[in-house]
Amino acid sequence: MNKPIYFDNAATTRCDPRVVEAMLPYFTEKFGNPGSRNHSFGWVAEDAVETARRQVAALLGADRKEVIFTSGATESNNLAIKGAASMYAKAPAGSSGRGHIITAMHEHKAVLDPCKRLQKEGFEVTYLEPPADGVITAEQVAGALRDDTILVTIMWANNEIGTINDVPGIGALCHERGVIFHTDATQWAGKMPVDVNKDNIDLLSMSGHKIYGPKGVGALYVRRRRPRVRLTAIQEGGGQERGMRSGTLNVPGIVGLGAAAALCAEEMEAERERLGAMRRRLETTIIEQLDEVQVNGHPDKRLPHLTNISFGFVEGESLMMACKDIAMSSGSACTSASLEPSYVLKSLGVGDELAHSSLRLSLGRFNTEEEVDFAAGQIVESVRKLRDLSPLYDMHKEGIDITKIEWAAH
Ligand SMILES: Cc1ncc(COP(=O)(O)O)c(C=O)c1O
Known part of the structure; x- marks a missing residue:
C-alpha cells in the first residue's frame, strides 16, 4: 500500500x-x-x-x-x-x-x-x-x-x-x-x-x-x-x-x-458496486467505533463513492493534520483555502460547530479495500486522541449540555 x-x-x-x-x-x-x-x-x-x-x-x-x-x-x-x-x-x-x-x-x-x-x-x-x-x-x-x-x-x-x-x-x-x-x-x-x-x-x-x-x-x-x-x-x-x-x-x-x-461507460456498473461496498465499509467501521458522528445528507439518495462525515468535538482541520497519510477534504477543494465553514453544509442547516468538524472522503477507481481499512483505522484513532485533549468532550461525557454554558467574556 x-x-x-x-x-x-x-x-x-x-x-x-x-x-x-x-x-x-x-x-x-x-x-x-x-x-x-x-x-x-x-x-x-x-x-x-x-x-x-x-x-x-x-x-x-x-x-x-x-x-x-x-x-x-x-x-x-x-x-x-x-x-x-x-x-x-x-x-x-x-x-x-x-x-x-x-x-x-x-x-x-x-x-x-x-x-x-x-x-x-x-x-x-x-x-x-x-x-x-x-x-x-x-x-x-x-x-x-x-x-x-x-x-x-x-x-x-x-x-x-x-x-x-x-x-x-x-x-x-x-x-x-x-x-x-x-x-x-x-x-x-x-x-x-x-x-x-x-x-x-x-x-x-x-x-x-x-x-x-x-x-x-x-x-x-x-x-x-x-x-x-x-x-x-x-x-x-x-x-x-x-x-x-x-x-x-x-x-x-x-x-x-x-x-x-x-x-467509464464500460466499467460503470462494476465500479458502482465495488465503490459502494467500500464506502459502506468505511462508514460502518467509523460509526461503530465512535460516538457523536453524523453522516451528512440523504442516507440513500447519494453517490455510492462519496461520504461527508461530521465528528463532534473535533476540528476538521486538526483531524486532517492528524491523518497525514490520508488525502481528503474538509469542505470542497475550492473553498478549503478559507476557514469559513462550508456553505453547502450551512445551507442544509448543519451548525457552524459540526460544519467545522466535517470531512469529505471520495473513493475512486484506484482505491482498494486495504486502503479503506487503513483510513478508517487512522481516522478512529485520531478522533479518539483529539477528543482526549478536548475539555468540551469531557464535559459532554459528564452530561453537561455545552450549548447552555454561559462563557465569561474577557
Ligand atoms: C459540481 C462541480 N461543478 C463544477 C466544477 C468545476 O469543474 P472544472 O474543474 O472542470 O472547471 C466542479 C469541480 O470542482 C464540481 O465539482
Whole structure:
C-alpha cells in the first residue's frame, strides 16, 4: 500500500494510464489542427475529435452533434447559464425584467457565480434552500417557477455531500412548462448512468479530470431536438464547435476525455458496486467505533463513492493534520483555502460547530479495500486522541449540555 492514500476523488482523479496512452500520439506525430481542412494532418486530428465526440455522446445517450468541447465544467456551466440567459432574455441588455432563473443555494460556485453575474445584468434569480437531507425535488422547483422563468439550473449530484437531486423529475417539469433545464453533472456523469432523453435534460456540464481523464477539458451537451436549444456564445473567434465555443480544439485533451468516457461507460456498473461496498465499509467501521458522528445528507439518495462525515468535538482541520497519510477534504477543494465553514453544509442547516468538524472522503477507481481499512483505522484513532485533549468532550461525557454554558467574556 502506497502512502499517502488518495481519498479526494471528488476534487480530481488520477488520469488513467490507458487514457494517457491514447492521448500521447496527439502531442507529437498526430499534432494537426482539426480546423485544417486541406491536408491529412488536419483530417487525422479531426477524426480523433469526432471519435471522442461519439464516445462522450454515447456516455450521455446523446447525438454526437450535441456535444460541445470546452475547457472544463466551469466553462460548460458559464456557457450554458450565461448563453441560455442571453439567448432567451425577455428584455434587452441593460434593462431590468430580463427573466427569471432558478438554482439552489448548495450548487458549486461555477453555477452560483454566473447566476450572481446575471443578477447584476437584469435577471432575477431564486436560490432554493435545500432541505436538511440536501435533495432538491421537482415539487420544490415547481413552487418557484414563474411565468417569466427562462432557465432552471440544478446540479445532479452535490460535490461536497454527494446527494442526488431529482434531475429526471425536474427536467420533466421544465419541459412541461417550456423552461430550459441545465444540470451540472460534473460529479455524476461517468460514474452513474445518463440518458439525456429519458432524463429530460437540455444542457449538461461535465469535466475530464473528474472521470480519470485530463484536466482542462470538458464538455457541454446542448439539446438539438425537442426543444432545439440555442446559446449565445460567450467567447468569439474562429467559430469552432458550431460557433458556440471558438478556439482551436485541445486535441490531446479531447482524445483523453473521449477515452475516459468510454472506459467509464464500460466499467460503470462494476465500479458502482465495488465503490459502494467500500464506502459502506468505511462508514460502518467509523460509526461503530465512535460516538457523536453524523453522516451528512440523504442516507440513500447519494453517490455510492462519496461520504461527508461530521465528528463532534473535533476540528476538521486538526483531524486532517492528524491523518497525514490520508488525502481528503474538509469542505470542497475550492473553498478549503478559507476557514469559513462550508456553505453547502450551512445551507442544509448543519451548525457552524459540526460544519467545522466535517470531512469529505471520495473513493475512486484506484482505491482498494486495504486502503479503506487503513483510513478508517487512522481516522478512529485520531478522533479518539483529539477528543482526549478536548475539555468540551469531557464535559459532554459528564452530561453537561455545552450549548447552555454561559462563557465569561474577557
Ligand atoms: C459540481 C462541480 N461543478 C463544477 C466544477 C468545476 O469543474 P472544472 O474543474 O472542470 O472547471 C466542479 C469541480 O470542482 C464540481 O465539482
